[in-house]
Amino acid sequence: MSQRQIRRAVLALAIASSSIAVAGVAASAATPTNVRFVYDFPGPDFELTPLVVGIAEGIYQQAGLKVSLLFPPDTSTTSKMLTTGSADVGFITTSDMAVAVQAKAPLVSIANYSMSNNWGLFAKPGSKLTLANLKGKKIFSWGDTWTNAMLPFVLKKAGLKASDVTVVTASNDIPLLMSGKIDFTTSTSNYGIPGILEATKASPVSIVGAAAGVPNVPVWVYSVTRDYAKNHPATTRAFLAATLKATQWAIKNPAKAVADFVKKYPKSGYSSFYSTKGWGITVPLLTNAQGKFFTQTDAQWTLLANGMKSNGQLKSVPSASTYYTNAFIPQQ
Amino acid sequence: MKSRLLRNVLGSLLSFVLVMGIWQAIVVWGQVAPYIAPRPLDAFRAISGDWSTLWPLTLWTLRETVYGFLAGAVLGVVFGIVMHKIAMLQRVLYPILIVTQAIPIVALAAPLVLMLGFNLGPKIVIVAWIVFFPVTVNVLDGLTHVDGDLLTLARVLGARRWRTFLVIEVPAAIAPLFSGLKIGATYAVTGAIIGEMAASSGSSLALYQHNANANLNAAAVYGTTLIMTAIGISWFLLIVSLEFWATPWRRRVTARRRRIGGKHK
Numbered sequence: 001m002s003q004r005q006i007r008r009a010v011l012a013l014a015i016a017s018s019s020i021a022v023a024g025v026a027a028s029a030a031t032p033t034n035v036r037f038v039y040d041f042p043g044p045d046f047e048l049t050p051l052v053v054g055i056a057e058g059i060y061q062q063a064g065l066k067v068s069l070l071f072p073p074d075t076s077t078t079s080k081m082l083t084t085g086s087a088d089v090g091f092i093t094t095s096d097m098a099v100a101v102q103a104k105a106p107l108v109s110i111a112n113y114s115m116s117n118n119w120g121l122f123a124k125p126g127s128k129l130t131l132a133n134l135k136g137k138k139i140f141s142w143g144d145t146w147t148n149a150m151l152p153f154v155l156k157k158a159g160l161k162a163s164d165v166t167v168v169t170a171s172n173d174i175p176l177l178m179s180g181k182i183d184f185t186t187s188t189s190n191y192g193i194p195g196i197l198e199a200t201k202a203s204p205v206s207i208v209g210a211a212a213g214v215p216n217v218p219v220w221v222y223s224v225t226r227d228y229a230k231n232h233p234a235t236t237r238a239f240l241a242a243t244l245k246a247t248q249w250a251i252k253n254p255a256k257a258v259a260d261f262v263k264k265y266p267k268s269g270y271s272s273f274y275s276t277k278g279w280g281i282t283v284p285l286l287t288n289a290q291g292k293f294f295t296q297t298d299a300q301w302t303l304l305a306n307g308m309k310s311n312g313q314l315k316s317v318p319s320a321s322t323y324y325t326n327a328f329i330p331q332q
Numbered sequence: 333m334k335s336r337l338l339r340n341v342l343g344s345l346l347s348f349v350l351v352m353g354i355w356q357a358i359v360v361w362g363q364v365a366p367y368i369a370p371r372p373l374d375a376f377r378a379i380s381g382d383w384s385t386l387w388p389l390t391l392w393t394l395r396e397t398v399y400g401f402l403a404g405a406v407l408g409v410v411f412g413i414v415m416h417k418i419a420m421l422q423r424v425l426y427p428i429l430i431v432t433q434a435i436p437i438v439a440l441a442a443p444l445v446l447m448l449g450f451n452l453g454p455k456i457v458i459v460a461w462i463v464f465f466p467v468t469v470n471v472l473d474g475l476t477h478v479d480g481d482l483l484t485l486a487r488v489l490g491a492r493r494w495r496t497f498l499v500i501e502v503p504a505a506i507a508p509l510f511s512g513l514k515i516g517a518t519y520a521v522t523g524a525i526i527g528e529m530a531a532s533s534g535s536s537l538a539l540y541q542h543n544a545n546a547n548l549n550a551a552a553v554y555g556t557t558l559i560m561t562a563i564g565i566s567w568f569l570l571i572v573s574l575e576f577w578a579t580p581w582r583r584r585v586t587a588r589r590r591r592i593g594g595k596h597k
Contacts, residue, residue: 076545080368096546103367103548143539145546168450169539170531172442179446313547 032066033235038087040078040096040220042071044265046278047091047113047190047220049257054246056260063242065235075144079105082225088232089239090223094304095145095313097221101322102314106226109324111240111294113220114285119150120208121184122192124177129184129205131158131213134165140176140185143169145313147186149304150214152311157213174199188219190285194277217304221296221324233328241330244293251283292332296324370551378555386540390559393537396452396524397563400459404520405513407460408467412505415468416475433465437523441530455527462523463516470512474505507582510575517571521564 196204250257298320415422444454528538544552
């Protein structure tokens with residue numbers, strides 16, 4: 001083969017391979033992979049900020065994904081939407097994950113959303129809220145698995161039985177708290193503080209995390225079905241990588257991130273003040289002591305499952321690996 | 333008569349078996365996961381397995397249903413009569429009655445909780461709210477459509493207004509009243525459950541179901557639904573029995589023979 005022929009062959013190969021590459025990119029840009037993300041609550045709120053930013057700032061698009069956000073009819077249906085194929089990726093509490101595994105729902109947690117437990121009791125500004133004065137009080141509960149899992153720890157630390165307090169379950173806590181129909185509400189700090197702050201213009205009284213006697217475990221996780229993880233590993237990986245980028249972007253640009261949220265959901269029912277405050281409190285919860293996002297540990301799942309078993313929510317404690325995988329988390 | 337009753341009971345049993353069969357078929361052939369929908373037998377097992385917890389909750393819901401139903405029925409009858417007797421009041425109240433039913437009951441539940449608390453109060457109001465409308469409308473309808481000739485006859489015979497009301501108008505309104513009561517009876521338990529869902533302190537059937545749902549315990553969710561349905565059906569059947577007893581003229585067109593002075597008359 002002459003030098004000229006070799007040059008021609010190399011050139012033809014280069015043109016062909018670049019054409020394939022261009023065609024591949026064009027095809028991927030033209031047909032992004034759909035990812036249906038289902039939230040844990042029937043309506044949008046500031047914890048969706050990373051997802052909204054990922055969509056609004058084109059981060060998912062760059063990753064070849066088209067993410068659509070879905071909302072369940074109630075707080076208990078997210079897991080079922082995943083297992084019935086109505087959604088691909090879900091946002092649930094770690095306690096929801098634990099009961100799903102117990103019910104043999106084939107779910108797996110692919111990343112932590114938050115890394116610590118910011119749940120506790122909240123009261124109106126100026127109220128007396130201590131573990132010593134819980135007896136005989138009316139305490140609000142959402143009736144969800146998380147509150148059901150955490151409240152026994154509070155009562156245990158306070159040395160009380162379930163019958164020593166009145167647990168009130170309703171669809172909204174702030175009006176009941178403001179009207180004095182309940183003494184204390186249960187919430188996480190990123191929801192409890194902005195809610196009461198907005199209603200009263202003053203910071204609430206609270207006992208949160210270890211002070212309330214609850215185990216320090218992450219509250220929310222991203223989850224998929226085991227089949228989805230097995231059949232769409234690249235998409236799962238791409239979703240988490242893009243979500244990490246979007247989360248970091250939302251942390252660096254909080255005002256713009258909340259503006260993206262408000263723009264996408266102008267009728268969410270939450271004020272810009274509430275969402276800004278809520279996202280601001282959420283940010284420090286998103287990383288662990290090493291500054292890492294998403295990473296799950298055996299210890300967090302074992303601690304949670306043992307706690308839920310001790311208060312009767314779980315019949316047994318399976319191995320931690322039953323609950324989670326870190327296989328799809330991007331390098332940080 | 334007995335064979336008709338037997339046929340009715342058999343018909344109801346067949347419908348029950350048919351519904352359970354369809355349910356079982358959907359779950360088995362559709363390979364529905366047990367945490368999405370259980371088999372009928374599992375739902376019944378969930379009830380029997382936790383009966384000691386469910387029975388007091390059932391009684392509580394039944395109490396809300398009965399109290400609310402009675403309040404709504406009495407209110408409905410009174411409204412119907414008053415509106416019939418005072419035409420001006422009917423013109424003013426009728427549109428308001430329609431508006432009350434156009435308000436989504438769920439939207440009403442939250443303010444009721446704020447005003448009346450978490451116990452029986454809001455549940456009774458919600459059930460009464462649902463029940464009183466069909467009763468009012470039916471009573472009013474019955475009273476309005478009394479045979480004019482009968483009223484004229486009563487007037488000619490010198491009957492006073494009160495007597496005419498008791499002897500002619502009230503019997504004419506009884507059949508429509510029971511139609512209203514039967515509609516109300518069917519919906520009453522729904523009202524009680526909506527009230528329980530809006531807010532409950534301690535425990536309630538709705539809260540039990542809510543917790544079961546959160547724990548992906550579909551058997552308990554469906555079991556609770558069966559109990560709620562049973563309450564609604566039982567209450568409806570009770571009203572039907574009452575109607576059967578209170579309206580004998582609907583079953584026979586001739587008067588019963590009465591013995592007078594030892595002879596048939």
